[in-house]
Amino acid sequence: MIRSFAAFFERLVHPYPEDPPPTPPKHFFAFLWTCSRGMRPWLVGMTLLTAVIGAFEALLFGMMGRMVDWLAGVAPGELWAREKWSLLGLVAILLFSPLVVAVQTAFKHQTLAGNFPMRLRWDFHRRMLGQSLAFYQDEFAGRVATKVMQTALAVREAWFTLGDILVFVTIYFVTMVAVVGAFDLRLVIPFGGWVVCYGVALWYFVPRLGKVSKAQADARSLMTGRITDAYTNITTVKLFSHAQREAGYVRSAMQEFMVTVHGQMRLVTGFEVVNHTLSMLLIGSTAGVALWLWMQGQATAGALAAATAMALRLNGISHWIMWEMAGLFEHVGTVQDGINTLSRSRTVVDQPNAPALRVAQGDIRFEQLRFAYGGKGNDEPLLDGFNLHIRAGEKIGLVGRSGAGKSTLVNLLLRFYDVQGGRILIDGQDISRVTQDSLRAQIGMVTQDTSLLHRSVRDNIVYGRPDASDAEVMAASRRAEAHGFIQSLSDASGRQGYEAHVGERGVKLSGGQRQRIAIARVMLKDAPILLLDEATSALDSEVEAAIQASLYKLMEGKTVVAIAHRLSTIAAMDRLVVLDQGRIVEEGDHRSLLARGGIYARLWAHQSGGFIGEEDEGSGDTLHVLPRTDDSEEEEEPRPAA
Structure with missing residues (x-):
């Protein structure tokens, strides 16, 4: 039952659309809106249900306050007769709210939480694959990959914060003020004062958190890019005995990242202190006003209980809001940092x-x-x-x-x-x-610097023609003088021969072996135009002489x-x-x-x-x-x- 319910909502969004992704705009909100393509109905559904949940929770506090008054002023035997419809309303709220929460959380966690960022990664990755060669000559591969991954998550979290959390808080606060005001309008004064002071605190701290978070996202991408660059070129690092130098190179990026972390945490500490102070003032002033009104006979015990309970609840929510707002601006910074890469126009386009x-x-x-x-x-x-x-x-x-x-x-x-x-x-x-x-x-091409994919030998050869049969793959390998050494290959996972994996960029193979696999790949492709850029430079004389005849036949x-x-x-x-x-x-x-x-x-x-x-x-x-x-x-x- 639960699995079928969840599966229904999971199937509402297809994370891998076939239509080409649009070029994202460079402005933040326009970028966010474009990224929501295909998700908007479910985002709206989640937001509306969140608003209902926020109103339910505030109304529940009001109903609890009314119950205190009933207990104080109504004889037990008369309670049902006098407050029947109020009690039925309370029961309806209690029974209906789980269904609302179930659908809301299904929209959020089944429909959106996984599908939304995966769809963005799919679109971002396809856009990056379409970038020109010049683009990748100016970028760290690890940096690009990091932006594809973390920007997708940041977009989702930004939408969740805007469409879920802020809506809940807004509706909850408005409903809460209405409920408290129904007891006595003077009880609204502490809440009004708190929201003004809290808004000033947000106005001061949140933009600063956003600014430092953007710097932090960029520093994180640089740090990840440098680390990845060292791993990608590990042979060169070891050849020149520069492990310590590379560690120092990455350490400088880590230090830049830590500067942003310290700046962020100082702001968070200040916000935490201010937020707690405001919460204590709210609880004290609300309880004080309600108690004074009760002593004057102008408010009931229920009003005192409801107003104080709401102030206590708002204390917890205010900490939540603080972290969510800080998180929102961190996500804003991450998205803005990603926009610079993901929205870059392609220079070579059809x-x-x-x-x-x-x-x-x-x-x-x-x-x-x-x-x-x-x-x-x-x-x-x-x-x-x-x-x-x-x-x-x-x-x-x-x-x-x-x-x-x-x-x-x-x-x-x-x-x-x-x-x-x-x-x-x-x-x-x-x-x-x-x-x-x-x-x-x-066009078929064999280059001097052969780079293989970190996949099986067969996968690398059929890259030239994915629909080729095993027999055709082996025939191309024999023509390229590669079949013999391929049969003797094995990897750490026990895969052998054509199923053995070659390592990143083919690092597990010698230069001559990589070159022969590349030649086999082009032979299998059999394109009408052939480009050879130092095609046999990595081969020894004996193997080169053997392959020359095959290449000459290939050129016919x-x-x-x-x-x-x-x-x-x-x-x-x-x-x-x-x-x-x-x-x-x-x-x-x-x-x-x-x-x-x-x-x-x-x-x-x-x-x-x-x-x-x-x-x-x-x-x-x-x-x-x-x-x-x-x-x-x-x-x-x-x-x-x-």
Whole structure:
């Protein structure tokens, strides 16, 4: 019975709506209102029932006062005859109030308490997933996660305080004053004086508590972000023996947080003392006025009992109000802090009703591109008037030192950033006018810095194609030379093989193992456009040689853009494009570029299978190289490209 009752109210709200979440406004009350989307009928129901409960409680004190008068002035045998309807009214209140409380608490705890913040987390998380790559380059991941979690709870508590607690207190106080005034209007004077003084105390303390609570929420997010950052990069911390330094770095954030805590607790202590003083004055003055009126014969014993009981009840409620108001402003501070992150506009967005990209051939054009990472017109552009045509099925290699613009072109093709001028076309379709999901679905990419999800090996591989069968997963793994080591994997929970979990960012695997899983993932995806950014740099020579053939087969029939500092891995491409400072300085195939005797030829002569190094300070267009560290010798003729 109870379980069915609770389940009915739990099902009133769906915590995971499918419709896309709106962009929350930046103003507090507008933000709060937008967050209540889908919850408003139940918030209103909870609020109205709370008002009824508040009125019931105050009326109950009045009825108790009347009973004292009946006992003093009515003979026992005449009580039912004279006060029958009053007694029946009291019984009705006592019987009806549990039902009201049951429905009110069901709205609050079954319908709203769990579903409301979970729905907000769902919406906030989807909004954060839609933020651009630049957004996450400027934020702690832990800080963003903290704001998603704690802002959702703060919004719920703010609504509960406004729609439940404050309504209860308001209705209770108004009803209480009416009941006391019905005995004698002069009994209202102490309550009126108390509410004025209490309001002044709230006016002084609560905004200050709100201000320090906002600072505290920001300090908490910073502290959590720094702690998470240390855990995320624990290998680097241990490698450089900087555990103590990281502890000190977090300690400074903890100290900033403690400053806000001390400020908050000082205000709370002052408020507590003032509140208790006002409560004692209320009880004393109410009892004194009621006793004086009784001595003058102008008030009954029932009025004395009811007024004093209400003053005592108000003493308890005033402490509750104080903490709830302090909590409200703490939640206000948390919400305001979260607004700065959660309401931030997305910089890379799909156009309304944007169609999906359809790739039949894979022809790519960069036309008159202008791009600066700052995103402003007055920033020095990395690309300015850049043009490049990659024909359908063509395989090109991008060559150039770090900062020449190779990765930038790849990021723009994936639309991780929007260009400030020009356009990028795939099969004649402007990528800024199609959906981002459809664009990236048509592109497979293997990067040098492979990051895996903290899930099973299988989950990581099928990320390229979630509907793939086990047979297809294993086939892709074999092609990527990964099946052998995957079978030997196990984790602390006893999971083995493809079900073994790889740890955060794949930390339980070697760099070469992570790279082979990433290659298997892209092989399974089998997209018509393939991007390779140092795809085999983490592999040893033997495994690299084995995978080269598989990658070469994977490239058949696809448009390929490859970046590599080891020129031998891209020398067999159809065309090589040499970049320097965002400009194309040379292009052609391997043989023609060697014959030209330019930058590429000098790189090839210097490398002997090495890597392109950084340009020395003050040098011209010469690109220096670092020798290889393995013992293999470079062949004169290039091998199949990766």
